Amino acid sequence: MSSNAARLVTQVLAGEVWPPLGDRHGFRVDPDGDAFLLPGMGGVTLGVHCGDPATGYAADHLEPGLSVRHRDTAANFALQYLSCVGNTVLVTSGPAAGAEGFVIGQHAYVLCDLPEQALSAVTTGDQVTVFAVGQGLVLDDHPGIRVKNVSPRLLNALAGGTGAGGRLDVHVAARVPAEAIGAGSGMASEYANTDLMGAYEVGGDDLSLGLHGLRIGDIVALDGQDHRFGRGYREGWVTIGVISTGSGRLFGHGPGPSTLLSGPAEAFNLIDDRDANLAVLATAPTGASA
Numbered sequence: 001m002s003s004n005a006a007r008l009v010t011q012v013l014a015g016e017v018w019p020p021l022g023d024r025h026g027f028r029v030d031p032d033g034d035a036f037l038l039p040g041m042g043g044v045t046l047g048v049h050c051g052d053p054a055t056g057y058a059a060d061h062l063e064p065g066l067s068v069r070h071r072d073t074a075a076n077f078a079l080q081y082l083s084c085v086g087n088t089v090l091v092t093s094g095p096a097a098g099a100e101g102f103v104i105g106q107h108a109y110v111l112c113d114l115p116e117q118a119l120s121a122v123t124t125g126d127q128v129t130v131f132a133v134g135q136g137l138v139l140d141d142h143p144g145i146r147v148k149n150v151s152p153r154l155l156n157a158l159a160g161g162t163g164a165g166g167r168l169d170v171h172v173a174a175r176v177p178a179e180a181i182g183a184g185s186g187m188a189s190e191y192a193n194t195d196l197m198g199a200y201e202v203g204g205d206d207l208s209l210g211l212h213g214l215r216i217g218d219i220v221a222l223d224g225q226d227h228r229f230g231r232g233y234r235e236g237w238v239t240i241g242v243i244s245t246g247s248g249r250l251f252g253h254g255p256g257p258s259t260l261l262s263g264p265a266e267a268f269n270l271i272d273d274r275d276a277n278l279a280v281l282a283t284a285p286t287g288a289s290a
Contacts, residue, residue: 105244
């Protein structure tokens with residue numbers, strides 16, 4: 001694909017592993033009205049990596065790997081907006097200093113996957129560097145498609161180039177119906193992600209949209225979604241995302257894709273491919289070029 005990748009700049013961004021947070025009330029309520037108290041957001045989450053199931057955990061708003069943010073509010077927004085999926089992440093303090101991983105998406109934090117052995121050596125407060133590159137990426141031959149939150153190398157891996165009829169070939173592990181879109185609509189598509197309803201850990205078939213097979217890191221096609229300037233429903237549009245968060249129990253929430261590409265449906269040639277996952281597409285990134 002022809003793009004402006006050679007003209008992008010890389011910025012070195014700083015953050016730290018943020019601890020899980022709570023309040024004195026503790027409990028939340030699921031779609032059936034039952035109270036629950038479960039782990040999920042913040043800190044270091046072990047045992048869940050790209051390619052692993054996104055659902056089936058006793059967790060709420062599960063954030064795999066490292067949950068990273070910055071103490072300064074403005075610096076934290078820069079970390080959120082400029083970090084792109086596939087960017088190299090480097091742990092720079094603590095016993096795991098020198099360990100490398102990659103950004104898998106945004107939520108309340110920037111989420112980073114590392115090998116399990118390295119993850120088990122990281123703790124809250126450890127410093128993390130993100131080699132941020134990707135915002136401003138433009139596809140020369142596909143002006144109708146907006147690129148969001150994608151490192152240049154990941155884009156080359158997930159998009160197969162221009163295919164029949166001048167459409168962009170994109171491999172996707174799953175297709176998500178418009179009615180599954182929940183929390184996250186109306187927000188900037190460079191911030192956090194979109195929660196998908198229909199894959200709850202509770203409830204019956206009336207709450208299922210066939211999404212329980214989603215995996216962390218899956219590349220998915222969101223039907224009827226225009227994420228060029230925010231996130232909202234637009235008939236005849238498609239957004240490509242990556243599942244960056246897992247199990248969720250709040251009504252209107254669920255596994256969440258971070259936005260990667262968005263444009264009119266006719267601009268894409270979607271290819272169903274169960275291997276369209278970051279475990280395959282973004283493994284072992286090295287250096288700031290990721």
